[in-house]
Amino acid sequence: MTYGFDLDARLEQRDARNLRRHLEVAESVSARTRFADDPKGGPPAFGDEMVVFASNNYLGLADDGRVQRAAELGARTVGTGAGASRLVTGDTRVHRALERDLAACKGTERALVFSSGYAANIGTIDALAPDVVFSDELNHASIIDGCRVGASETVVYDHCDPEDLRDKMETRAAEADVDEQWLVVTDSVFSMDGDIAPLSPLADAADEYGAWLMVDEAHATGLFGDGGGGVVQHKGLSDRVDVQLGTLSKALASQGGYIAGDEALVEYLLNAARSFVFSTGLSPSSAATAREALRIARETDRATELWDTVATLRDGLETMGYEVLGETQILPVVVGDRGDALELAERLRDHGVVAPAIRPPTVPEGTSRIRVAPMATHSADDIAQCLDAFQSAGAAVGVL
Known part of the structure; x- marks a missing residue:
């Protein structure tokens, strides 16, 4: 009897399925x-x-030279790393400047920067601890893992189908407790199909049942409409999306993730999102990089x-x-x-x-x-x- 891990066998299985990378x-x-x-x-x-x-x-x-210079300046003026969790000593002026710009771009009261988009998704869903998450069937792996960690129940609705979402919410409502907390989660741009979620009808369905709507703008931030926002801003829905989430590592050419929303949301997450509380803060150079890239996206x-x-x-x-x-x-x-x-x-x-x-x-x-x-x-x-x-x-x- 052995209790170890046969990783060679696991790799062979991946080879056999042509899935080894x-x-x-x-x-x-x-x-x-x-x-x-x-x-x-x-x-x-x-x-x-x-x-x-x-x-x-x-x-x-x-x-881009402008972005590279911003990264260098962030490291030289603040430090190469945050050095600690932001709740200890890792919260710097560069982080706060980036969060102010993100909030302005997303049309929200505040924003909060995480060490990655993955950490933002998992930490946010886990901290909200919804009784039910209604999740698009093609949502990103970080959303799926967030649901596994933080949701009491996950209901998957058909891809980009507000009517299927509404049907599933109606079915769940028939057996739900009156004080349940529901969260609808979707990517805005889906990375494998290149399509866009129908955010307005999804918001209608969420409103009908008093649920919150969370939208991951990972592949949209900095690209849609005026002002460097995402699909949420392009569609004029900033006031109807309770949690806006995205990454700094794609169009903004840096590293990290963010959430944007009202004051209470940010204050709660910086206290309760474990992937924020127990992680070293985003490096100052990454924060400065993302801020300059956001400026370029907004102004050029x-x-x-x-x-x-x-x-x-x-x-x-x-x-x-x-x-x-x-x-x-x-x-x-x-x-x-x-x-x-x-x-x-x-x-x-x-x-x-x-x-x-x-x-x-x-x-x-x-x-x-x-x-x-x-x-x-x-x-x-x-x-x-x-x-x-x-x-x-x-x-x-x-x-x-």
Whole structure:
């Protein structure tokens, strides 16, 4: 009898299911870079430069000089790390400045910054401790894990279907205690399908039953409408969403997550969200980086440049005959067969284009796809190279 862990067997099982993943070293975070296979303990050996359509760095700010200077200034003036939980000594003026700007952007009284978007989701749901969470079936893993940790019961409603949500709420209400606390949770932009949640009808359903609505703007912050907000602001719903949540690690080119809401929400979470209370505060350089990136998103036309690139790519891919899902900066190119998607991704790399294959169990069987994620900093030549690669690789694989 043994009581240890046979990790080699677990890895073999992943290999057998074609689900084992490997690290790949990038030379830089930019529209074009070189990659190296996982060097384990050795130095990386980089190959040829490739154009990257596989990053959430949507505004291309991760290597922007203004943002880099802000990171350096934050480290030099405050310190490289927060040094402690923010409830001890890790709450700095840089954190507070970022939170003021986030609150202004999101149209709320206050904001609170966490060490990651994952920590924000888990900590918030756990601290609210709802009796029932009504969760979209395609919500991010951090929402799912938050429900596992913090909800007494989780009811999953059909993707982007307010009527199914309302039906499930009606069914639950028939057997609920009068003093239950309900939370409806949804992403605003879904990362695998590139679609947008119908927030206004979801808010209507939540209002009908007196539930709270929580919206994760991870893939929307800084990209939609004027003022650097997300879908919530674009749709004019700031006053109808009780908890706005997002990340600093995508369009804002930094690290961390945030929640935005009223004074009572922030005060409660900074006392009760375990992932906030028991974590070292976000590094001052990360906070300063996110603040400068948010300023650029709010005050420049960088997002417009991204949407122009998105439109060009979508039109080009659809003209070739590809089915492209969604309505956002995430362009899921449907292939169907798992093997075809993996081969297409490899052949795209042969043409110098990095765009990942997404296959089950991440997406349903028969819907394997290539996920194309452009940046505002992709040039006309980058876009042309991407489209040419899809044309040649698609023909070679037999999906065109």
